[in-house]
Amino acid sequence: MSGAETFLGRVTAFAEGPVAQAAQSWALGEDPDPQLTRDAAAIGLTGITTPAEHGGLGCGFTTLVEACAALAAVDFGFAMSLVNTQNVGLRLCLSAPDALRDAWLPRLLSGEVSACTALTEPGAGSDFAAITTRATETNEGWRINGEKKWIVNGRQAGLAVVFAQCGQIGDAGGIGGFLVDLGQPAVRRFPISSGFPQASMGTGGFVLDNVVAEGLLLPPGGAFKSILHEINAARSYVAAMCNAMLGTAIREAAEYGAHRTSFGKPLDQHAAWRQPLGAAETDLAAAHALTARAVAQIEAGQDAQLAAAQAKIAAVEAAQRHIPQMLHAMGAAGLLPEYCFTRHLAAAQVAGFTDGATHILRDRVARLTRSGTDISKR
Template sequence: MTEAELQAAVRAFVRDEVAPAAAAWSMGAAPDPALLGRAGALGLMRIQVPAEAGGLGLGFAAKARAAETLARADFGFAMSVVNTQNVALRLVASAERRVWEPLLPDLLSGRSSACTALTEPGAGSDFASISTTARRDGEGWRLDGEKCWVINARHAAFAIVYAQCGEPGDRDGIGAFLVPLDRPGCSRYPLDAPFAQTSMGTGGFRLEGVRIPADHVVFAPGQAFGAILDEINGARAYVAAMCCGMLGAAIEAAGDYGESRRSFGRALAGHQAWRLALARAGVALAAARAITAEAVAAVDRGAPAQLAAAQAKIAAVDTCRRQLPELLHLMGAEGLRPQHPFSRHLAAAEIATLTDGSTEMLLERVHRLMRRAPAP
């Protein structure tokens, strides 16, 4: 499958299946599990997975574009799909073949999902402070601790769990482990909020003496910290792309409504103030897309992307948070109906602010990196 074929299939999938279902998700309904299977059949779980492992072998930019299209309908579902794809890619790249080979067919087809578990009740952006532990237990490992706010945790078959193998606060002591979530000692729970979390599958799990074999190590202690920071740079870039997708969909929805809804004897689009507000949103989106494209390109070619990814996420998230309320007001009360994307995209923009590093933390990082950068 070429990337052009993939993107065309994703657009049709979003139009015909994801968007019609997303209205119910925003009201707390759970996605039909079969929908993940249809996403898998399209290739959405194997975009970056090497062809020799059953994947499409495409680049990061292809994943970011697909995620942007999915997010036009629902940010949560897009995050769910992308996170399963990320785990598949990580296992092929870093785990032992005899471990991932039997798992991959169900993962790539969407018959099962997976998650990456970083956040804990007492550790979010300060990743080095995680308290979940992994200790040698005979020939294997024993894991104890709790992970929360994990995408796909409600339904994932397994997780890549980051745990401290050394002393608290030791970055070099952190390792990563493949943990089947049906193991004795593992108990999971959903996490809900006034912003619906169902399509993202947000939840947590507790590990109490969970034992795994030695070959389930994905990153040995000392390797995990740097690897996850690189992955987070990529995540910030595709989250920025997803925010651009949400805003683009909202602009289109408002524009279409403005052509048909009449007010004071003419279409809304006939009022200059209405048109200017829509145009302002379009200009802001163009700027966010430009900076996001730079970050996606840097990640795609393997260039240093820490600064570009942080800037892109800040710009795209902030643009969404400013412009989506304005677009909702262009719609009036009609924009509150769940069949329109405004309410769920507003909620998603707030969630995106906290995902993969808060805006405040990223601003501190941008300042530090800009001070180090050479003058042009």
């Protein structure tokens, strides 16, 4: 058995054991026990693609995607929380000076500190170039002022990569990426709660009041481009996570339908009851194929803009369309927290916003296909 297979086996056991047990209470708004994040880190989930020489597992992107999917099959929010910490750890290895990397990375790898990547603001989401958080170079280093909102791990992260404008508002080339210690008193944090529970994702935000950054990781000029490139990976793993959620919903509905009887026979003996399952399986197969293509392109180091956008659109929309149908196939029982449906339904809506809202991605697909870019990979 390969190292990746052993790791994925551990992840699946962890997801189906302690994560599944806790997920029911998270769906009702309870905060996760920080020990569970440390347990996840002990398996390697906060350092999947972090190079082995820096204490990570050194696995490839495909393994990261499979691990995210195994966790999201149970709880999308917890999977998002972990992968966001893992991404900041990798960013430290790629862009931070050794001293900064060595000061923070071990704490991310052990699960002691979680981390986030903060682009979105109250006034700027899809139009990321419009961010108004400002970075100013001073004698003490870069000082950051502004507010970040709707951030995974925003309510508990100890460390953030914060994107801020160093030049004129609206100039994408003026945006830089800064490492910020969120433990400073000048950081005022707030949770974001909603009818869709945000607990396991740690959704929140923070106000940065003249905060001194730990360092500049992505200098203006390259930061915006780097985000546009790296977001393809995020779109691909979110697609895989949506496929995993829909897969669980189909499986739970099918298992229920084999035992629940109505009009003298099990539900799954009624042809009309089976229709929505067949429709869901078909769209899921299509989303899986598009996701596999995007993941393969990223693993091969190719430009995956088109494939990643198409995979995310297909997977998010399949999950948004069919998870409610699977819940309906369960009858009222589908509303209970011991089943995945309400949790996954909410998560599928969230996935429609994170790492590129669906309208924006459709526009990107239209532009790329119209201009002939990526035509060889269609």
